[in-house]
Amino acid sequence: xxxAVLAPISWRVPPRHYGPWELFASLLxxxxxxxxxxxxxxxxxxxxxxxxxxxxIPRGWSEDGSVNPKVAECLHISEVFERASEFDVIHNSxxxxxxxxxxxxxxxxxxxxHGFSSLDIVPVxxxxxxxxxxxxxxxxxxxxxxxxxxxxxxxxxxxAFTFNSNPGSYLAFxxxxxxxxxxxxxxxxxxxxxxxxxxxGIIHDExxxxxxxxxxxxxxxxxxxxxxxxxxxxSFLGGAAALLHLVDFDEPFGLSVVEAMACxxxxxxxxxxxxxxxxxxxxxxxxxxxxxxxxxxARTLGQFDRAAVRASAVQRFSVGRMVDEYVAVYGRAIAESxxxxxxxxxxx
Numbered sequence: 177x178x179x180a181v182l183a184p185i186s187w188r189v190p191p192r193h194y195g196p197w198e199l200f201a202s203l204l205x206x207x208x209x210x211x212x213x214x215x216x217x218x219x220x221x222x223x224x225x226x227x228x229x230x231x232x233i234p235r236g237w238s239e240d241g242s243v244n245p246k247v248a249e250c251l252h253i254s255e256v257f258e259r260a261s262e263f264d265v266i267h268n269s270x271x272x273x274x275x276x277x278x279x280x281x282x283x284x285x286x287x288x289x290h291g292f293s294s295l296d297i298v299p300v301x302x303x304x305x306x307x308x309x310x311x312x313x314x315x316x317x318x319x320x321x322x323x324x325x326x327x328x329x330x331x332x333x334x335x336a337f338t339f340n341s342n343p344g345s346y347l348a349f350x351x352x353x354x355x356x357x358x359x360x361x362x363x364x365x366x367x368x369x370x371x372x373x374x375x376x377g378i379i380h381d382e383x384x385x386x387x388x389x390x391x392x393x394x395x396x397x398x399x400x401x402x403x404x405x406x407x408x409x410x411s412f413l414g415g416a417a418a419l420l421h422l423v424d425f426d427e428p429f430g431l432s433v434v435e436a437m438a439c440x441x442x443x444x445x446x447x448x449x450x451x452x453x454x455x456x457x458x459x460x461x462x463x464x465x466x467x468x469x470x471x472x473x474a475r476t477l478g479q480f481d482r483a484a485v486r487a488s489a490v491q492r493f494s495v496g497r498m499v500d501e502y503v504a505v506y507g508r509a510i511a512e513s514x515x516x517x518x519x520x521x522x523x524x
Contacts, residue, residue, distance in 0.1 A: 177506055178214045180263040181205050181227070182256050182270050185248055187236040189223035193403045194352070194378045196431050197290055198236075200330060201269045207499030216263070218256045230255060249273070257281055265506045272300040278308050284513040285309065286325070286505060291317055291428030298322075309509045311502075314450035317428040326505050329453070330429055331498030337438035339486045340414035346372045347474060348416035348441070350404070350432045351423075352380040353389065358422035358446070361467050363392050365420055365444075368471035372397045373420070376404045376412055414439030417477050418461070421445040422470055430454060437461070437489035440482035444473045460485045 181204060187195035190202035201219065208215045209226045217223065220239075221231035232251040237243040253274050256266060260281035268274045268287040278285045285308045292298065301310065302321050312318045312327040347369070349362040359375060366373035375398070379385045392398050404412050413419060419436035421427075426449035433443050433454050443461035445451040455461040461480070462473040 177264045177503075177510075178262065179208055179216070179506065180256050180259070180266045181208075181215060181217050182253070182266060182268050182274060183217060183219040183223075184270055185220045185231075185233060185236050185252050186238040186245075187220070188239065189217065189219040189225065190406065193405050195236075197269055199431065200288070200290075203331065203333060203495045204267070204269075204499060204502060207495055208503070211499065211503065213503075218252065230259075253277060265509060267502070267506075272297045275300055275304040275308060278304055284506075284509040286311060286502075286509050288313065288328075289317070289319075289322075292319065309505070309512075311505060313429045314453050316426065316450045316453060325508060326501065328498060328501045328505070329493060330431060330434065331493050331495035332431065332434055332438060333495050334438055334490050334493075337410045337435055338414055339438075339440045339483070341440060341482055343417050343441065343482070344415045346374050346416055348413060348419045348436070349373060349375045349377070350409075350413060350419060350436070351377045351421075353377050353385050354380040355384050355388075356423060356425045358420075358424050360388050360392070361422035361424070361446075361470070362420040363389075363398055365422060365467045365470035365474060367397070368468065369474035371417065371474055372399070374412070374416070375400045376402065378403045409435060410439055413441055416441050418474060419443045420470065420474070421451070422467070423448055425449070427451060433461075434489060434493045437485050438493070440486040442477060442480040442482070442485055444470050446470075456488055460488050 183189050183201035184197045187198045189198045191198045205215055205217045205225055205227050215227035216230055217225045217227045218230045220236040221234040233243055233248045237245040237248055257277040260283040263283055266283055266285045288311045305322055309325045312324050315327050347366045351357045393400055413436045419441055421433055429450050436443055437460050447463045451463050455463055464470045464473055
């Protein structure tokens with residue numbers, strides 16, 4: 177198939193440190209190319225890919241302050257839709273805005289919905305519900321007003337994460353430093369458990385970091401290690417006794433949860449969003465209701481077989497499985513499209 181993958185342009189594909197949507201676009205693109213498909217990746221100009229790369233800006237707007245995000249995004253999205261006749265299918269990994277172009281072309285558009293930043297955006301998805309195709313990243317994130325072609329859990333490159341049977345004595349927090357991500361809850365759980373915690377991630381809310389996190393740091397029991405580069409994720413997550421994922425919102429998926437499990441590291445998470453789908457209770461981690469129960473779970477980490485944690489992650493969340501499921505979705509979308517692809521001749 178001739179496939180266009182429309183990635184975000186906030187960060188490079190793949191991202192250097194943060195950028196879960198960009199990471200998804202990279203893993204999917206490389207997997208499709210490996211299967212022999214003709215793939216064009218629409219992404220920032222410094223992206224690294226084995227596919228054909230199309231870009232309208234040299235660097236992502238989060239990494240280049242000279243770029244006007246809205247202008248760049250308009251040019252970026254229009255580029256793929258103006259070239260729609262070159263493709264059998266367009267895979268939108270950019271959120272809701274590209275859908276507003278979809279009625280102007282006949283090429284099927286598949287959108288991976290990475291979550292809803294606000295309920296205000298749902299009407300855009302609803303408008304194009306009958307003319308495009310949606311994929312959910314978890315059953316928990318399906319919106320009742322929308323129809324979905326499939327739920328496809330994210331996959332990761334298992335080869336990039338090394339199994340660690342002898343972790344360190346710290347708990348890990350890994351994610352954006354933002355109130356939604358539950359950094360304070362993770363610190364409190366670790367403190368109650370009497371186990372040191374290391375906090376890694378980019379600071380998305382400076383005021384929150386200065387007011388709520390900095391006063392709790394002590395350079396010993398509670399340490400902030402900053403942003404972790406992609407190549408260092410394995411050592412950070414694999415070196416932890418457990419990952420604390422005590423988020424304060426309904427998590428659509430949670431790549432760090434799967435990445436930790438790929439290292440053999442169990443996960444302790446609040447029962448929010450997709451967590452019960454990702455975590456096999458008592459095998460790959462614990463789903464808990466509050467900080468106190470998270471602390472209790474952290475004190476009983478010896479019950480987990482880290483080899484079994486890794487094996488479960490490999491079986492359920494490999495990138496190969498994800499790519500195969502998307503290829504199947506593309507085939508269904510082409511077959512079920514209410515309009516024939518624009519590059520397929522129509523018999524008269």
